[in-house]
Amino acid sequence: MDRKQCCVKLSVQPSRGLMDEKFIVLVQNVWPGFQLTVHALHQCEDGHSWEAFGHYTADATGTVNVSEDPSLGGTYSGVEPMGLLWSLRPVPGSKPGIRMRKMNVQTPMEVTISVYQGHQTEGFVDQVSLAGVLVERWYMAPGVHRIPITEGGLTATLFLPPGPGPFPGLLDLWGGTGDLLEYRAALLASHGIASLALDYLTPKISMEAGKLVDNEYFETAYRVLQQHPQVLGSRIAMLGLSFGCSVTLKMAAYSHVLKLRCAVCVNGSHVQPVDGSMTEIMHFFRENVGKVRFSEEKEVIWRNLLLPIPTDPSLKVDVGRLQCPLLLVVGEDDQNWPAYESAMDMKEMMERAGNSHLLTILWYPNAGHLIEPPYTPLVRASTFKPAQSPETMMALWGGETVAHSRAQEDAWRKTLVFLRENLF
Amino acid sequence: MSLERCLSFSRATLRSVCFTKQHLQRCVHICVRRSSTMSQAALPILSVFPSRALVDEKFKVLVENLPPGCPVTIHSLHHSEDQDYWEAYGHYISDDRGKVSVSDDLSFGGTYTGKEPMGLLWSMRPVLGSRKGLRLRKMNVCTPMLMDISVYSRHDGFRDQAPLASVLIERWYMAPGVRRIDIRERGVRGTLFIPPGPGPFPGLLDMWGGGGGLLEYRSALLASHGYVSLALEYFSPGQLQTADLEFNYFETAFNIVKDHPQVMPHRVGIFGLSLGSIVTMALAVESRIVRPRCCVCISGNHCFPPGRTLAGITGEVDMNYDKVRVDENNYHIWRDVGLAIMKEPSSKLDMGKINCPILLVNGHDDQNWPTVESAEDIAEMMRAAGKEHLLTRLEYPDTGHLIEPPFSPHFRATNFIVNLTKEKVIMLWGGQTKPHSDAQEDSWRRILTFLQQHLYCSPSPKARL
Numbered sequence: 001m002d003r004k005q006c007c008v009k010l011s012v013q014p015s016r017g018l019m020d021e022k023f024i025v026l027v028q029n030v031w032p033g034f035q036l037t038v039h040a041l042h043q044c045e046d047g048h049s050w051e052a053f054g055h056y057t058a059d060a061t062g063t064v065n066v067s068e069d070p071s072l073g074g075t076y077s078g079v080e081p082m083g084l085l086w087s088l089r090p091v092p093g094s095k096p097g098i099r100m101r102k103m104n105v106q107t108p109m110e111v112t113i114s115v116y117q118g119h120q121t122e123g124f125v126d127q128v129s130l131a132g133v134l135v136e137r138w139y140m141a142p143g144v145h146r147i148p149i150t151e152g153g154l155t156a157t158l159f160l161p162p163g164p165g166p167f168p169g170l171l172d173l174w175g176g177t178g179d180l181l182e183y184r185a186a187l188l189a190s191h192g193i194a195s196l197a198l199d200y201l202t203p204k205i206s207m208e209a210g211k212l213v214d215n216e217y218f219e220t221a222y223r224v225l226q227q228h229p230q231v232l233g234s235r236i237a238m239l240g241l242s243f244g245c246s247v248t249l250k251m252a253a254y255s256h257v258l259k260l261r262c263a264v265c266v267n268g269s270h271v272q273p274v275d276g277s278m279t280e281i282m283h284f285f286r287e288n289v290g291k292v293r294f295s296e297e298k299e300v301i302w303r304n305l306l307l308p309i310p311t312d313p314s315l316k317v318d319v320g321r322l323q324c325p326l327l328l329v330v331g332e333d334d335q336n337w338p339a340y341e342s343a344m345d346m347k348e349m350m351e352r353a354g355n356s357h358l359l360t361i362l363w364y365p366n367a368g369h370l371i372e373p374p375y376t377p378l379v380r381a382s383t384f385k386p387a388q389s390p391e392t393m394m395a396l397w398g399g400e401t402v403a404h405s406r407a408q409e410d411a412w413r414k415t416l417v418f419l420r421e422n423l424f
Numbered sequence: 425m426s427l428e429r430c431l432s433f434s435r436a437t438l439r440s441v442c443f444t445k446q447h448l449q450r451c452v453h454i455c456v457r458r459s460s461t462m463s464q465a466a467l468p469i470l471s472v473f474p475s476r477a478l479v480d481e482k483f484k485v486l487v488e489n490l491p492p493g494c495p496v497t498i499h500s501l502h503h504s505e506d507q508d509y510w511e512a513y514g515h516y517i518s519d520d521r522g523k524v525s526v527s528d529d530l531s532f533g534g535t536y537t538g539k540e541p542m543g544l545l546w547s548m549r550p551v552l553g554s555r556k557g558l559r560l561r562k563m564n565v566c567t568p569m570l571m572d573i574s575v576y577s578r579h580d581g582f583r584d585q586a587p588l589a590s591v592l593i594e595r596w597y598m599a600p601g602v603r604r605i606d607i608r609e610r611g612v613r614g615t616l617f618i619p620p621g622p623g624p625f626p627g628l629l630d631m632w633g634g635g636g637g638l639l640e641y642r643s644a645l646l647a648s649h650g651y652v653s654l655a656l657e658y659f660s661p662g663q664l665q666t667a668d669l670e671f672n673y674f675e676t677a678f679n680i681v682k683d684h685p686q687v688m689p690h691r692v693g694i695f696g697l698s699l700g701s702i703v704t705m706a707l708a709v710e711s712r713i714v715r716p717r718c719c720v721c722i723s724g725n726h727c728f729p730p731g732r733t734l735a736g737i738t739g740e741v742d743m744n745y746d747k748v749r750v751d752e753n754n755y756h757i758w759r760d761v762g763l764a765i766m767k768e769p770s771s772k773l774d775m776g777k778i779n780c781p782i783l784l785v786n787g788h789d790d791q792n793w794p795t796v797e798s799a800e801d802i803a804e805m806m807r808a809a810g811k812e813h814l815l816t817r818l819e820y821p822d823t824g825h826l827i828e829p830p831f832s833p834h835f836r837a838t839n840f841i842v843n844l845t846k847e848k849v850i851m852l853w854g855g856q857t858k859p860h861s862d863a864q865e866d867s868w869r870r871i872l873t874f875l876q877q878h879l880y881c882s883p884s885p886k887a888r889l
Contacts, residue, residue, distance in 0.1 A: 007626070007879075007881045014474040014476065014481070016477070017476070112601075112620075128622050129621070131622070132621035132622060133599070133601060141591070141592075142475055142593060142594045162590060162591050163587070164586045190475075192469060192589075420469070423467075424467040424489055
């Protein structure tokens with residue numbers, strides 16, 4: 001006689017997918033009405049383990065389909081096809097404030113999906129599962145080329161889509177931590193856009209010279225992209241998150257060199273000394289450091305640094321000058337930047353200037369600051385070391401898990417549509 | 425393409441848009457002109473989902489952002505491990521929204537026609553100028569097959585220009601987490617594939633045919649579906665005569681699977697094709713040592729004289745070698761050899777003695793062996809012994825001998841070394857491409873269901889109490 005519940009069949013399709021693709025998790029061959037837990041386990045590059053799980057009851061055919069059946073509890077509930085990924089959280093006992101970010105995009109994120117008997121909430125690692133499969137999640141589609149760029153003093157990586165080209169291009173900017181983060185650019189290249197991930201806060205030349213870059217650095221990045229034989233120089237977009245928005249809006253409104261086809265800003269602001277260098281902008285932020293607040297858990301809330309939105313025009317990018325479409329993604333629970341207030345102000349400025357037909361705003365209640373490509377977990381707070389600062393702090397980014405995950409999925413889809421409409 | 429060919433399609437799903445030749449010519453011109461005035465033109469967008477898949481999974485190929493009513497050709501290209509190029513293509517016309525969906529739209533011509541979601545794979549053939557008699561078989565299953573899928577402007581002469589867009593896709597025999605282990609123990613040579621997960625799993629002994637060698641791809645795919653599978657090498661190409669092959673070799677191989685700590689010992693089946701099927705049936709009927717839980721036999725027969733060794737089988741072939749015919753291309757047709765052998769009752773296994781479920785998969789156009797006639801005879805024997813309930817037969821029209829996993833190209837005639845004479849010939853396997861490909865797709869699905877039914881238990885009501 002075979003064991004208690006033998007031969008459980010577990011499948012995930014596709015077993016190798018892009019990070020923004022959905023999958024279907026199917027459990028078959030269990031007893032009708034059987035209670036089980038579907039569990040996801042991921043060990044990220046810095047060694048931390050993350051897990052998610054949902055509780056299910058098999059139907060009359062002995063099947064659980066995570067895309068169609070409701071989770072009755074766990075790290076997510078209800079019908080959530082991708083809940084096993086977006087509700088991932090550090091396993092009990094983990095260091096507080098960790099964040100999951102793929103630095104090496106040439107290998108996939110590996111997730112082990114398993115089935116356990118009963119509705120369990122802990123101790124998974126000590127048990128033998130009924131079945132387990134390995135799933136790969138890729139930032140790079142097959143054929144995407146990764147090209148490190150150092151010309152012109154840049155610290156950047158170019159991702160070219162497969163195919164003969166030429167392709168539209170995109171400059172991809174992250175925020176205040178600096179570093180060269182490649183994953184979003186890799187994913188955009190997987191969607192047919194030649195994307196340049198640019199480190200502009202901690203590039204080699206800044207670290208060596210001891211000072212921040214100026215506008216010329218961005219102009220160089222733009223030119224490198226524009227002049228690339230496989231890039232369509234007249235179809236270049238810019239995408240920024242957080243402090244990257246500050247740069248994007250400034251370039252879009254004032255640069256004589258950068259001729260952007262369109263721009264996307266995620267959770268940023270137009271508030272900055274308009275004629276200021278990067279150093280002066282940083283100084284402007286630091287001047288307001290008295291406005292920093294703290295949550296009950298002693299997490300740093302920075303959103304008030306730029307509030308109230310100034311009326312002085314020399315302190316905000318004149319978005320009334322924009323001549324290209326602009327998409328703003330706003331997490332209304334952003335605790336790090338005043339994205340909501342800034343977006344409201346930008347809307348008003350553009351209405352007054354008569355170019356608001358170029359503006360699209362996506363508002364997401366209860367979404368936080370870090371609106372990233374979909375199906376990665378919400379980071380509500382994490383350790384944060386701003387570039388140029390010796391201190392590490394616990395920053396509160398904001399967001400509530402379910403709303404934030406929906407926002408990531410919706411914003412990414414709409415961003416891709418926006419880019420497609422303007423670049424293709 | 426001609427207007428006549430366009431109108432000759434009488435399928436219900438054909439859109440009722442009538443294209444004049446002039447309209448089509450204008451569209452081609454627009455397609456080409458637009459692609460060269462870059463700043464204003466819409467860029468065609470090509471996508472394949474999923475871009476990484478197992479070889480038996482379907483994909484969706486979509487082209488968007490084309491002008492409406494635009495003739496395009498979608499093309500697949502594969503550079504094989506043997507350095508040959510294989511290709512397929514279909515001619516399409518974009519709809520009023522500028523889209524072409526290979527899953528939903530009709531191909532007007534190329535290497536396949538009609539609504540064929542996977543035509544870009546199964547209709548692949550060697551490019552013009554290739555060597556003759558080629559067969560496409562992945563030897564290294566740890567890496568994927570790479571294919572370029574491209575979209576070109578127009579139908580006739582589409583190759584004259586660079587493609588409008590191109591993507592790369594991966595087709596894998598191994599799912600993530602499947603482990604590959606070289607087996608060299610107890611005198612047995614093969615490769616074991618173990619699914620991911622804690623197990624234990626059902627097992628399979630997997631054997632190919634008269635070409636010899638070690639082919640791992642089907643075992644890798646079976647492991648990706650949850651079976652511990654041993655791809656067995658039992659002779660080198662051309663060396664069947666001299667191979668030292670006692671029955672015991674296969675029994676030992678079976679036991680290697682059965683005894684593996686991650687295998688459920690009472691749930692081990694046997695899977696064979698061609699000569700491998702003969703061995704499968706012999707083990708099921710004659711072996712006193714192994715008891716397979718079920719058997720799958722593709723393009724097989726029951727001609728294995730009891731008491732003989734495998735090398736001894738070739739004696740039967742030798743005696744009837746004069747029955748080998750050649751067709752107008754000088755391709756070898758062996759089916760009459762089989763018909764002659766089958767006339768001798770003593771040349772056949774007594775299939776009435778079988779005690780496990782068996783699935784026979786055969787093609788009516790098999791030119792290598794009379795497999796359908798063999799299946800008839802097997803059915804007769806099993807009926808007479810009251811074992812009919814154990815038999816499932818799948819037979820397919822216009823299908824040849826080499827029934828491979830789905831979406832593999834059709835191999836109608838390929839190079840082969842005849843074991844007896846060491847001659848290099850081109851062996852006619854048979855089949856017509858479209859029906860043969862349908863058979864590959866349908867049979868694989870049914871094979872997996874059969875294996876699941878017999879090797880993965882259905883939960884029994886008794887066990888629940």
